[in-house]
Amino acid sequence: MQKNALIKLDEKEISCPVMVGTEGEMAIDARNLRRDSGYIFYDQGYGNTGSCESAITFLDGDNGVLRHRGYPIEQLAEQSEFAETAYLIIYGELPSAVQRKKFGQMLRENAAIDTQMMRIFDGFPRSAPPMGMLTSIVSSLAAYYPHLATNNFEKDLANFDLTAAMAISKIRTIVAGIFRYRHGLPFMHPKDIPFCDNFLHMMFSEPYKEYAAIPEVTRALNLLLLLHADHEQNCSTSTVRMVGSSGANLFTSLAAGICALSGPLHGGANSAVMQMLQTIHDEGDDGTRFIEAAKSGAKGNRLMGFGHAVYRNFDPRARIIGHACDVVLNKLGKSDPLLEIAHNLEQAALKDDYFISRKLYPNVDFYSGIIMRALGIPTELFTTMFAIGRSPGWIANWREVASNTKGRIYRPRQLYTGPVKRDYVPMAKRG
Numbered sequence: 001m002q003k004n005a006l007i008k009l010d011e012k013e014i015s016c017p018v019m020v021g022t023e024g025e026m027a028i029d030a031r032n033l034r035r036d037s038g039y040i041f042y043d044q045g046y047g048n049t050g051s052c053e054s055a056i057t058f059l060d061g062d063n064g065v066l067r068h069r070g071y072p073i074e075q076l077a078e079q080s081e082f083a084e085t086a087y088l089i090i091y092g093e094l095p096s097a098v099q100r101k102k103f104g105q106m107l108r109e110n111a112a113i114d115t116q117m118m119r120i121f122d123g124f125p126r127s128a129p130p131m132g133m134l135t136s137i138v139s140s141l142a143a144y145y146p147h148l149a150t151n152n153f154e155k156d157l158a159n160f161d162l163t164a165a166m167a168i169s170k171i172r173t174i175v176a177g178i179f180r181y182r183h184g185l186p187f188m189h190p191k192d193i194p195f196c197d198n199f200l201h202m203m204f205s206e207p208y209k210e211y212a213a214i215p216e217v218t219r220a221l222n223l224l225l226l227l228h229a230d231h232e233q234n235c236s237t238s239t240v241r242m243v244g245s246s247g248a249n250l251f252t253s254l255a256a257g258i259c260a261l262s263g264p265l266h267g268g269a270n271s272a273v274m275q276m277l278q279t280i281h282d283e284g285d286d287g288t289r290f291i292e293a294a295k296s297g298a299k300g301n302r303l304m305g306f307g308h309a310v311y312r313n314f315d316p317r318a319r320i321i322g323h324a325c326d327v328v329l330n331k332l333g334k335s336d337p338l339l340e341i342a343h344n345l346e347q348a349a350l351k352d353d354y355f356i357s358r359k360l361y362p363n364v365d366f367y368s369g370i371i372m373r374a375l376g377i378p379t380e381l382f383t384t385m386f387a388i389g390r391s392p393g394w395i396a397n398w399r400e401v402a403s404n405t406k407g408r409i410y411r412p413r414q415l416y417t418g419p420v421k422r423d424y425v426p427m428a429k430r431g
Helices: 033-037 073-079 082-091 097-109 115-122 130-144 153-158 160-182 195-204 215-227 235-244 250-261 269-282 288-296 316-332 337-351 353-357 364-374 379-403
Strands: 004-009 012-020 026-028 057-060 065-068
Touching: 004 033, 012 033, 065 073, 065 082, 065 316, 073 215, 073 316, 082 097, 082 195, 082 215, 082 379, 097 160, 097 195, 115 130, 115 160, 130 160, 130 250, 130 379, 153 160, 153 379, 160 195, 160 250, 160 379, 195 215, 215 316, 215 364, 215 379, 235 250, 235 379, 250 379, 269 337, 269 364, 269 379, 288 337, 316 364, 337 353, 337 364, 364 379
Parallel strands: none
Antiparallel strands: 004 012, 012 026, 057 065
């Protein structure tokens, strides 16, 4: 039986249908509210607004639940790897052995960057911000492959498999290229090897010395990317959907998502964690004084990497990556004072009633910064790593928009607060 919500405006009652998701989430369908009443809902930041229906990711922040296409993140993290999870997120089902092999082959075949396109790197100063470079180069894919980026949903969806594989694979190659360029190192061409091993090769191999793969490191990188593969309607994902709703092609929409991710309130959180740890170390503290200062509310002593805008429980991804962090650090035998400080902060926060009562648990950003540092990835590249991981989620969301034949361009309303109508005053009379 259809439920309806009644909204009373003055003496008029407006009936709005109630929508129910597959996990029992409820929404009031207000699509006709403005037409029927002249009113809109005001929801700054869209925190209580459902902008779309999606079958990709379910997130329950109150109970610490995250599932992709119905599969719990814990199971995917334990049994899957990034490329397989990317396939699941994009296509809706886990791949068969044949499908997985074909998808891996497409990723390998489309990893290289066109020689002419490589010249774009030379147009940047060595000190250029990595996210600025990544945005520009990903955007240029639409110019290099116009037959895949027609800005026509029907045509672009006809080539979707190739475009999606190309986007995931080339974003990874571009990030490795940015690292090499910034450090004045020669570019390393991709090899016919698995996704994460290929990335580590392109990052760290030398002209006459191949990078020696370490299984625990490859596993940690796979896990890092997998845990960032999608996270419902966050800022960058919503940006991809909004740009895609205009009919924009996949490459252009992904570039817009990368722009959104570059903001410090979104993709820069793990970098902020490392900056906090460095500050603590520079002040000769092991984290004890910082914890006390943070509890007192001292300005400048905000504990980064703890708590989450969505989760009111432990971020399920944090538990997983926290364990992986211990494994890879033990394997590599890393001795790093910042990592020791991070461990002290983690243990203090997990035991202190101040943080427990406020549900300020370590989140995925706290551990991902630590594990990337252990893998040798510099802090300035952290957000680009986030972009590699998040690309499957962006692609899947773009595909939902492009496949919706009844979709419409995203066009939020506003509550105007500027001057009322007034008459133009000629320059001579303005005083």
